[in-house]
Amino acid sequence: MLTVDEAFRKFKSRLELNDKEQKNASARQTEVRDYLVTKFAIDRSFLTGSYARHTKTKPLKDIDIFFVLKESEKHYRSKAPSVVIGAFYDALVEKYGKDAVRKQSRSVNVDFGVVIDADDNTDYRVVSVDVVPAFAAGDDYEIPDDDTGKWIKTNPEIHASKATAAHQAFSNEWKGLVRMVKYWNSNARHGEKPVKPSFLIEVMALQCLYGDWQGRFDYEIQGFLSTLADRIFDEWPDPAGLGPAISNGMDAARKQRARDLLMAASRDATIAIDHARCGRNGEAVKAWRALFGPKFPLS
Ligand SMILES: Nc1ncnc2c1ncn2[C@@H]1O[C@H](COP(=O)(O)OP(=O)(O)OP(=O)(O)O)[C@@H](O)[C@H]1O
Ligand SMILES: [Mg+2]
Structure with a gap:
């Protein structure tokens, strides 16, 4: 005992991120980004939130990925947060299907259909990601917030x-x-x-x-x-x-x-x-x- x-x-140590999980998270980020760049003018994307800070728990769910949009997408910024969330939702549904994609107040969740076993293991795979549309605002970012109906500022750094x-x-x-x-x-x-x-x-x-x-x-x-x-x-x-x-x-x-x-x-x-x-x-x-x-x- x-x-x-x-x-x-x-x-x-079981709650620490390991290499396999990091590889899978990167691969999922690349996959989602390579698809979304065909739909939106995206300047860059990065893994962020608790995942990037090593404060995420397991199973790895809802890993945040910021998608920083280019100036040419700025029209979204003058519209209600629900508009950009809706556009990302529609695009992601096209690739992943309706059952795997969910609108949230600040992001769109994509579920990869990974099975979580009784011990909370996922064979080192990421269960889902939160796709967050963002605009750069100086050193900060602005992201949609459908709860308040406003764009909010955030700074992951x-x-x-x-x-x-x-x-x-x-x-x-x-x-x-x-x-x-x-x-x-x-x-x-x-x-x-x-x-x-x-x-x-x-x-x-x-x-x-x-x-x-x-x-x-x-x-x-x-x-x-x-x-x-x-x-x-x-x-x-x-x-x-x-x-x-x-x-x-x-x-x-x-x-x-x-x-x-x-x-x-x-x-x-x-x-x-x-x-x-x-x-x-x-x-x-x-x-x-x-x-x-x-x-x-x-x-
Ligand atoms: N009210 C807020 N104002 C500004 N930034 C926020 C706010 N809430 C969250 N954030 C930022 O957005 C990130 C993602 O939010 P989220 O709710 O997913 O938290 P998280 O830290 O990633 O925790 P979890 O492990 O539950 O995913 C946070 O890590 C934080 O950097
Ligand atoms: Mg998060």
């Missing part, structure tokens, strides 16, 4: 440098802990994602996971879950100070539900810690597995 620390280390700084300040354990809690959040056991968008977990971690890494995954996770529960009702602005508040994704009822689930998870973590403290190692590992899901190893 693994010790709790060994189990956490294995869990952490600022989000990336904040994540890197937090990671380094926390003995290089910050991103691993963020991926773990995002894994908890995405687990189907809840029936829905408690925290929405999951980017909010990372944004909150910029303030809630700091100080010195104490060397114990179990304590850090318990404390992090409990702080998330405490502060889920706070207003969480875009860390780059450009887009709408990240906490706008949930209404009051949803925040209450998130708080309840985070508090329950934090109590479960306390029980798991207690098992280990009393020498019940096997029980402790099982309790963490029940909390996180199949990627937390039992052996």
Whole structure:
């Protein structure tokens, strides 16, 4: 039987991006780009979001790809966000089919039909990507936001440098802990994602996971879950100070539900810690597995 620390280390490494996955993500990006350049005047495209920052959890779903449009497509910028989303949707449906393509408020999702097994493995393949139409705006980008009906500003470089700084300040354990809690959040056991968008977990971690890494995954996770529960009702602005508040994704009822689930998870973590403290190692590992899901190893 693994010790709790060994189990956490294995869990952490299972949530790390590996070469095969990166190759598959690049191949999918190239595939989508090579198609979309036949439909739109695209200046460049790049993998971004949590994938590029190494804060995405597994299975790899909804990897963000920005498609920076050329000046000649600027007519879209003066129209409602739904227009460019609709145009990208129509184009992608032509290639991937209606069942694989979905409109979202800021992107179009393309599902590659990858099977996720009971252990949350996908044979190193990306399940889906979020195709995000974008215009360059100085150092920032403008992207459509059908929720507000407006174009919003964003800056992935600022989000990336904040994540890197937090990671380094926390003995290089910050991103691993963020991926773990995002894994908890995405687990189907809840029936829905408690925290929405999951980017909010990372944004909150910029303030809630700091100080010195104490060397114990179990304590850090318990404390992090409990702080998330405490502060889920706070207003969480875009860390780059450009887009709408990240906490706008949930209404009051949803925040209450998130708080309840985070508090329950934090109590479960306390029980798991207690098992280990009393020498019940096997029980402790099982309790963490029940909390996180199949990627937390039992052996
Ligand atoms: N309200 C916002 N204002 C500005 N930029 C945002 C906002 N929300 C998200 N972003 C940027 O867009 C990226 C993609 O958003 P998304 O919701 O997919 O988050 P994510 O960090 O990629 O998390 P996930 O792992 O859930 O995909 C974010 O990583 C962030 O850089
Ligand atoms: Mg994303």
